[in-house]
Amino acid sequence: MKLNKTALRNSSIAFIITISFVACDKDFASVDSDIINDDTATNFNTTSEKFDVISYNKPLNPIQTNNLGLNMLGVYDDPTYGRTVASLLTQVNTSLLDPSFGDNVILDSVVLTIPFFSRNVGVIDETFIDYEIDSVLPRGESYNPIKLSIFENTYFLRDFNPNDDFDSDQAYFSNKSASITEQIGALDLESVLIDEIESLTISNQEIILTDGADTDAVITERLSPRIRLVWDKDVAEDDAVISYWTNKIIAQEGLSTLSNPNNFNDYFRGLYFKAEPESMSDNGSLMLLNLSQQESNITLYYSFDSPTQESERDQSTYLLTFSPTRVNFFENDFTTLIPTGDEVNGDDRLFLKGGEGSLAGIKLFDGLNPDDDDTTDNTFEAWRKQYVILNDLGEFESYRRLINEANLIFYVDQDQVMGEEPDRLYLYNRANGVPLLDYIQDSQNNSVPLLSIPNHLGILEREDTDEGKGIRYKMKITSHVNSLLLDNAENVQLGIAVSGNVNLEATVPQYIEQTGTDEESTVPVSSIITPRGTILHGSNSEDITKRLYLEIFYTCLETDIDCPNN
Known part of the structure; x- marks a missing residue:
């Protein structure tokens, strides 16, 4: 389970979405506490260990895309994965009901x-x-x-799901469907x-x-x-459009169609x-x-006979907004195959792609520990006993070792990634789709999405070259690991995904993946609103120097005779 020891270090990183640069390593400094301070630090030993994890690919089925805060529209050719085409269906709305357009109305223009x-x-x-x-x-x-x-x-976008007795909101999906059995046809669209x-x-x-x-x-x-x-x-070439909007809106004055x-x-x-x-x-x-x-919006500019000035024309507008329901549709033509993941043994590469693409799952301390004498312990329980003393109920009683920092470091496969890789990834609790404790505690630059949460969700470090190829992402999960030790928290699976705006995850619940089964699966919203993708070395990479590990920096207490530095 234990693989090697390294010198302590930490990365300082900063980023904006338009300018990226490589972060520099700096010496790791322990935080002072009642136990470790300037007078007593020499009585303790500091070291680090790397622990195996299991990481695997999770290609996505169609994903829910209605009522996203942002929408994609256009054609994107990802250098690594291939083409994504994003189209958009939206309702239109108006605040001017039962309008009176005046006499002799002429639609002058539409914008x-x-x-x-x-x-x-x-x-x-x-x-x-x-x-x-x-x-x-x-x-x-x-x-x-x-x-x-x-x-x-002409497809009616309903608010509530009739298959759930109208008790839940209706979801719409990236493959032009409302469910696995209800497609939105091209004739309607x-x-x-x-x-x-x-x-x-x-x-x-x-x-x-x-x-x-x-x-x-x-x-x-x-x-x-x-x-x-x-x-x-x-x-002249705009006549058909002007005629359409005249008939669709202006000619409906006084009719029930615009009344409510x-x-x-x-x-x-x-x-x-x-x-x-x-x-x-x-x-x-x-x-x-x-x-x-x-x-x-869409603004209709029209003129009509002035009710106050004879032979004069007055002008006014009719405004249509794009609300309340909007749905994104994605068509993927991938040139890079996203494999089905091996959840038991892990994968050598992690394929992460935004939109209707792919996520990855991560298991910490999974499986049996062959080095532990207590064969009833799984890897997680054996790891806990290395760091803390537990009472008879399996709850924290006292420290053996103090965790200073815990990191997951993801290396980019530079041989496969052809550029345009995302600068941000999002790490989260995959069991319930919420951020980790480290996310909540990292408030740095949280008012600026392009700079937010840099300590926990490390920004892509790049080569200092014109090409600026991505090197690695460093995800700090110190608080999450400490919570596993001290709070008897469940050792849940984690998820990693491409992110278009890490701030969204603080307030927006995850969106549904259309699985076709009773098992519920969700997707981070910030992963849906970006088409970017990358390929990372996984836990089974043949390159051991770039393999995904959990690295823990800790301080040995003198009472821990099993500590490597004691």
């Missing part, structure tokens, strides 16, 4: 807008604001366009084609709106980078945004979007 996550990084020529986009992959100075088709959907954008341009440029002729145009508004599609009644929320949701069941690679290119881009924000 669809969905902002990107971006930030102001300067000014260009004292005229234009320079932006940097955080939410489009792959990252770069420019982005590949995609083909985007917008359909009216693609009921009416509203428009087909053969090449949707994705840009980090500021959008400037003007009024007046080109020679003396006045800037009326500056917008951050976003999807912004405009259909105008004076543009229930009627509206049944009449207009939503929009389906279907993403595909652009026909002229085999590449694409994938956007991470927040459709719940107020700026994400």
Whole structure:
């Protein structure tokens, strides 16, 4: 069970999602306590041990994707795994019920807008604001366009599950289904084609709106980078779209279809945004979007006869938001096979992929311990007795050894990972889908998701080269291991997954995996909202120097005659 001893060390790490750098090792320092302090530290010995774990792959079935805080849309070619295409089904909603549009109404234009996550990084020529986009992959100075088709959907997205006597919320899944027996058909999703954008341009440029002729145009508004599609009644090729929205909304004035929320949701069941690679290119881009924000909407601009000024026209708007229910659909065309895991013996590689991809399970102190004289003890019980003295009830009584730090270190398989690997992974209690105690205690930078929880969930350390290949992730689980010793906590299986935002796991429950059995399986939400993937050395890697172990740094008390340093 015990493998070797190492010098004590610790990693200091920092990270933002746009700039990554390799963290540097530093000497390990024990925390002072009533037992160990400057006067007494010389009476104790400090050492470390590595313990075997079992780690195995868990390829995912379809996963629940409705009501995510963020949604993916587009085409992503992962250098390691292959292509993922993300499309989106959303209900639409309005706060203006039973509207009165006025006399002689004309729909002048329709504008669809969905902002990107971006930030102001300067000014260009004292005229234009320079932006940097955080939410489009792959990252770069420019982005590949995609083909985007917008359909009216006729499938009714219900709130509650009829198979559970309407006592639970309805889940919708990444494979276009509401359950293993209920698929959402293409005829419903693609009921009416509203428009087909053969090449949707994705840009980090500021959008400037003007009024007046080109020679003396006045800037009326500056917008951050976003999807912004405009259909105008004076543009002949937009006639079909203008006609669609005129009939769908404007012509419904006075009818029951717009009179209340229930009627509206049944009449207009939503929009389906279907993403595909652009026909002229085999590449694409994938956007991470927040459709719940107020700026994400469809705005109908219309004019009507002024009720107060004869021969004058007034203008107004009708706003549609993307709510309340939104569902992501994923189509994977993987070039790297994700194997079914060996839960008994462990796997040599761990395949982690976001979206409808793959997780990994980890067992600490699993199996029988052949070196222990008490054959009734399993590995976990034998390990506890090395570190603490237990009473007759198996509860903590006193220390033998003091744990200073415990880590799981995951090495990237640099021979298989071709780049674009995630900077963050999420380690969690797989038995009940909640964070570990170390997550809760690590409050560093928790208000900034890109820098959050760095002590527990170590940020990817990279080579100091232009290529910046990933080296390893260091996950500190000191509090979790101490809880196993002192609190008689259950030695549960752990899970490891790719994470798009580690902060989400503090408040958002995990989402359901569609297993087709009574056994419930869940997926971390932050793993669903990222397409990135990586391959790690597992517990059975042929490279022992990169094999996954649990490494524990501890201090020997003089009373522990079995301690290696005594």
